[in-house]
Amino acid sequence: MTTATIQTVDTPDGAFTILADDAGRVLASGWTADREAILRRLRAGDRPADVVEGETDAASAVAAYYGGDVHAVDAVPVVQRGTAMQQDGWHALREIPAGSPLTYTELAARLGQPRAVRAAASVCARNAPALFVPCHRVLRADGTLGGFAWGLDVKQSLLAREAAA
Numbered sequence: 001m002t003t004a005t006i007q008t009v010d011t012p013d014g015a016f017t018i019l020a021d022d023a024g025r026v027l028a029s030g031w032t033a034d035r036e037a038i039l040r041r042l043r044a045g046d047r048p049a050d051v052v053e054g055e056t057d058a059a060s061a062v063a064a065y066y067g068g069d070v071h072a073v074d075a076v077p078v079v080q081r082g083t084a085m086q087q088d089g090w091h092a093l094r095e096i097p098a099g100s101p102l103t104y105t106e107l108a109a110r111l112g113q114p115r116a117v118r119a120a121a122s123v124c125a126r127n128a129p130a131l132f133v134p135c136h137r138v139l140r141a142d143g144t145l146g147g148f149a150w151g152l153d154v155k156q157s158l159l160a161r162e163a164a165a
Contacts, residue, residue: 004048007056008033011066013154020056025077028128031150041128070098070165078129089123096137098162103141
């Protein structure tokens, strides 16, 4: 991939930046206005050669999500490169319904590897297109938030928004 489009939009949780390829697929996203922070979510070999500012198709889904349609982000196309387990994990994350978070243990079980809890957590940690691949919907076994690249305050806000929807 040679050129990608980057767009930052305002949300109730702060600036949200989207990096999309020329087919409109989200490569990386998160709650920051720092484009370098978004690019760092990608492995060096997966970063676009050129990034231009512009409008992304995904921005309307973000607006709809924050407008109350928590399912608006579900169908936004994404692309991530990783191992077979990471691919399976990212697919499984997209199947977690809004308002019904899982634990890392439950995610590992869904991946057919119930003892691979750390690997399941790693899948979440390496997830680049945040919100569109909802890694925020995974919690520790005791129900606490665990980690989140964009801050626990954002994770809590997203979960509360989805629980209320």
